[in-house]
Amino acid sequence: MQKQSDNGTSPVRVALDAMGGDHGPVETVKGAVLAAKSANVEMILVGDQGPVEAELAKYDTNGLAIRLVPSVDKIRDDEHPLQAMRSKPNASVVVATRLVKSGDADVIVSMGSTGGSMASAVLTLGLMQGLERPCLGGPFLGLAPNTVLVDIGSNLDSRPGLLLNFASLGVTWARTYMGIDNPRVALLSVGAESTKGNRQVQESHRVFEGSHLNFVGNVEGMDFFTEKAEVIICDGFVGNILIKFTEGLGAAFAAFAKKRLATSLDDTTIDEFAAELVQLTNRTRTNGGPLFGVNGPVILGHGSSGADEILAAVNTSIRYVHLGMVDIMRQDLARMNQTPNETSGTGAGR
């Protein structure tokens, strides 16, 4: 299903959820046009026919590899994902995911409801063996570009065995996508000692120690900046709070800097600096982040994305496909869970 050997020679077919996000289809179509112009890609816009065609008409798409696959309606942030999938079986994200399943697209990119995209991915593409949930992760901080955080939002009260599987996915990503040799894995906690942490972390510590991951123990909140580990694992509850907090803090910093430096710097310099501060706190969302653990490439982006961020997410998706990330993750996961000495497979933990 995945392209792996044709490194960049044939175009990657990207199914873009054209209705997704706060600004679809206006910004999604614009982003698709940018992508079609700049990358070796075939953009498949999945969305309500009328609105998408109206947006497309704004551009000269002559010679560009862009086509439309019609869908009906979209899954909204405030909808229950599974109910929405049932009541809107041809919503944009569902149709786009089906294109990956049927082999008519290589990857899906969506800025829409995270819950909707995840539900669609799990039900349409299925989970990798040994997983009961997918997870989200990636280098979420521009200020810590080599530090991957998993899980950032989908799974609450995760068992240690599930966290271990998430760690495997994060390690594969760090090694293959980011080029980090033998990435160090750590659990996010309140102290470095193995006895420090809540029950979940203490139990996970034992499970991780028994695994073949390059586990270096616990790290603390400041250790995103101390390069003690490349893959930091936490429960989705903590991860979700952290990314949203960071995003809020970045915006607050930017606002402070703008006000504070108003008399010292010219407007352009201030605006650029403030924009950088925001970007530095928000990397996964800026570049799109993969949904780990499903049997197909899925890249999710921030709902507020504009055309530039959509282009960045498409570029992430192209690289993800070229590297054959899904197959490698599946192999690494199976290997970890099949190792005879493994004390802590999927079934382990509390």
Next chain:
Amino acid sequence: MQKQSDNGTSPVRVALDAMGGDHGPVETVKGAVLAAKSANVEMILVGDQGPVEAELAKYDTNGLAIRLVPSVDKIRDDEHPLQAMRSKPNASVVVATRLVKSGDADVIVSMGSTGGSMASAVLTLGLMQGLERPCLGGPFLGLAPNTVLVDIGSNLDSRPGLLLNFASLGVTWARTYMGIDNPRVALLSVGAESTKGNRQVQESHRVFEGSHLNFVGNVEGMDFFTEKAEVIICDGFVGNILIKFTEGLGAAFAAFAKKRLATSLDDTTIDEFAAELVQLTNRTRTNGGPLFGVNGPVILGHGSSGADEILAAVNTSIRYVHLGMVDIMRQDLARMNQTPNETSGTGAGR
């Protein structure tokens, strides 16, 4: 035990753990001298006699209300607090806490081991009725000066009933110390809906709803900056990760700003700006933060504090004593737990 009526007329007697922190007794003594010069205070330096006297000799303390109470050794960060209290019964923080217990001091201020200070406070002063643990809290972000976060580090896997009691303490602080009328209380979670959150938050949501607090539901990570609630409650695991993360992020931001603006601003302006960025992420630690729930005023500060931060913590302690915070907190807590309609006292929760 607490001064309440003599608002500022007689000096507050502050027992300062002179050996505490990374820079005791050098910075603690310096801070005590600053405090004695600037505030209506009697500084009681508790520490190893020789080293403290040597530091004191560096200053002209003529006419200043500073005296020394000798102690032996200190509790270090890497020691187990309870074991250290047993093996060092006259460690500085223990002797200083005893001065509060015996009525010879009005408040203790320590920059030493948080665990050591807490153990000493709990065992020497005792816990308020209904509590099984103390907690830490305060406005931890300079960028969100009216938002109090409780608990920031002492209690992991807290029961909902304990979190409710912590919320009561935080509310009293926000109302009395910060002057916020009827503070709004929220639970930190991954979504605003009552169904969003891990098990602990979902159970706590029901307990908080049944209380007489001004409970406004769940808030998310970005809501430290959106003014939806003045008192945000989380498990100490999350709170500890958040404050350490924030501190690391503030330092990283400052380093980035210094580098990024090196050619646009003069050195002084950059340095001031960078220092402000650090301060904005670190308010409780800069000004000292109260230990809530013990039967006496205890103000803790950051281990890295210099004389200025120690002075700020002393000033916090003076105000804490003048307001009679401990008595008010005790009364509010008792009232909440004795209300007949209360569905969720200390014994409640999982």
